[in-house]
Amino acid sequence: MFSYNLKYELKLLWRSRWIQLLGVLLLVLIGFAVYNGQVKTDQWENSIQTAQQTLKASDAAMVKVLDSVEQGLEVSLAPWLVPTSPMAVGNVHPRVVAKDAQPLSYIATGQSDLFTPYVSPKATGDDFAIEFTEMTSPVQLLFGNFDLAFVIIYLLPLLIIAFSYHVLSAEKERGSLRILMAQPISIRQWVFQKLTLRFLVLSVLVIVAFVAVALGFGLDVWANAPSFFILIALVLTYMLFWFALVFLVNLWVGQSARNAISLLGLWIFFVLLVPSILNQIGSVLYPMPSRTQMIGQMRSLKAEATEKQDEILDNFLRDHPEYAVNDSTQKRNFYHRYVASQQLIRSELEPVVNRYTEQLQKQQDLLGNFKWLSPAIVVQQALNRLAGNSTADFLNYKFQVMGFSETWRNHLMPLLYNNQDFSQEDVPKLPVFQYQPLSSSATSALLVLLGLVVLLFGLGFGFTKRIWAS
Template identity: 60%
Template sequence: MLRPNFKYELKQLLRSNWLWLLCIILISLFSFATYNGLKKVEAREALIASAKAKTQENDTKMLKTLDSLEQGLEVHLKPWDLPSDPIVVGSDHPRVAAMPAADFTFLATGQSDLFAHYKKPKVYGGGIIEDFTEMTSPVQLLFGSFDLAFVIVFLLPLLIIAFSYNVLSAERESGTLRLLAAQPIGIRTWVLQKLLIRFFWLSVLVLVSLIGVLLVFKADPFTNISGLLGLLGLVLVYMLFWFALAFLVNLWVGSSAKNAVAMLGLWIGFVLLVPSMLNQLGTTIYPMPSRTLMINELRARQADATERQDEILDNYLRDHPEYAVNDTTETRNFWHGYMASQNLLRDEIKPVTDRYNAQLKKQQRWVNRFKWLSPAVTIQESLNKLAGTATSDYENYREQVLAFSEEWRAHFMPFLYNNQKFAKADYPDLPRFEYQKQDQSQMASIPMLLLISLVLFGLGFLASRNMKSGGILNQA
């Protein structure tokens, strides 16, 4: 029975205009989304490249100046701008700490519109708390971006619903169900076959148009085969999940319109309600401490540190006797006191800022624990990870930048406290930032979703056993 069924479905699909309409819709959605994603990636790469070029240019100038200074030549710079002062190098010649795009960043905007992709940690200047947010119109953040993840998570299920809501009910409504009942095949098996065939054809359509669009837009999907396989796997299990739901709904619910309403209800539940409720619960159970009250706390500490600057410097030097030994002149200027008090302030506020990171991590753990409640959340999270735009990616980047910023400041401290000049020979030793990606393989959610879909199919089989074919035939 599988073979005629397969043939019939194929013929019907090819003859119906729906298929062609679907093809056009899919290709245009994929194209628009891919175009947007690639454009964003392009802008990001260009920005990082230009920042790096600018740094390179400034460095060349700085080295020239240092060279002239070391040869005793005159330079046309104000005395407080001379790069022989380590604080000038540390503040005016920062390194670019960039987070380059990953192979599949165009897939999902994720948190990438919220955060900046490069920072320049400095010894002096810039707030005491590094601000990582990007200057984006909040309207844009509110509406979100039309990316491939949106097409896959939000729109693809709707195409599946339109494709599968009336498999059984259409036969009943056109009166051919009774003819079918005369065939040697169980109704459940028949519905299952029909849905699997549709799943097969829709999968072929989606995969071919997706890869086709990626190739046309030169997104080079084949440079990262495991990533591509991950993407295709995610799309397939997600589609399978919706077909499994369609199977249940076809067996349990009645007329075409009722099926459509039920499927739609499920879509709203999984795609809109469950995620927003999860988020709401997560933020209620692990609430973020108030940022406005945090400012109050920081200000109090800041005032205190400024007042005690001299005392702090004394303590600092007591803790770092090596500086007292290496420097015989022991001259102290503004920077010595300032840096010591800033270091102390940083140490003091670390527990305050750590609270936010800890709470965010707790929220993320909460999401990870319950993301299985909605495959839409699972897929969105996996796509974000694959794209390197997930919350955890930006957290990872933040941590690396903060560590680098620490390293950068620490690098200049011996210069400052030893009253040692920055020389040309010290240039190659400047710390450099290299972003370390975190693991992006998202294979774990694929078998999990597969399992969920299979359980749903099984459930359909088991539960509809007691409503015998007579029941299905006579349903309203």
């Protein structure tokens, strides 16, 4: 039966122009989404590149000034900007701490539209309270990003529904079902085979569209073949989930109009409702602490610290004698006191700041525990991870930023507290940030999706009992 179904299903789809229509539609949708993703990734990379070039120019200028100072020439700069001061280097010439775009960044915007591509933490900055947020267009918030993840998660199921919602009911409504049922075949098997063939047709079209678009935009598919295969595997498994739902609805519901409405209802449930409800539950159970409260707390701590600067500095140097081991001058200025106060404020605010990460982690854990309720969440998370734009990726980046800020400060603090000048020789020794991406894996996502697929097909084969022609 399968070979005959295959042969004639392909003929019927070709003659009804479904294959041609789907092919063009997928090419346009995937093409537009990849183009959008690529534009965003290019902007991201250009932004980092520009910052790196600016830093390079600023370093060259710094070296020039240092050279002039070291030759005993006068420089026309305000004293706090002269790079012989370690804090001038730390604040005026901060390093670029960039989150490099990953090879498949273009597939999912994820958290990248909420964060900046790089930050430049200063030696005296409040990097411990770093949030990375920037304003987002309200229109974009309303509609979301038209990226590949949007096409896969939102639009592809709608195409599957339009393509297959009436596989069985159309036979009934046309009148050919009674002839089919008079053949020695299982109608359930027949529907399963028809949907399997449609799944194969759509899979081929999706893969061809992906490859065509990737080649069209000059993306190096082979260099990132493993990630690309994971992407394809995720998409096909997600499609399989929707075909399994279509299979159940075709067997259980019966009329084309009802099938379509039921499937659209399921689409709303799985793609819109469940993610939104889980998100709301996460926000209610694990609310993020008030940022205004934290800023207020930080200001009062700063004010308190300003009043007791000398005492704080004394305590700080008692705790960290290593910073001033070579200091014979015992000269103390604004920066000595300020940096010591910052250290105190940082340690006092640490529990408040950590609470953000903890609450965010709890929200993520909740989503992780219940993600199987919606394959849309599973695929969105997996695609974000594959693109390197997931919450985990940005948390990883945030920790790396905080780590580098510490390194940057610690590199300059001995010079500051030993009252030593920063010289040309110190320039090549300045720390350089190198982003370390997380390794991505889609195994758990694939397993969850496959589990749901098996469950749905099991329900279709095991529990439906209905005589369709009656």
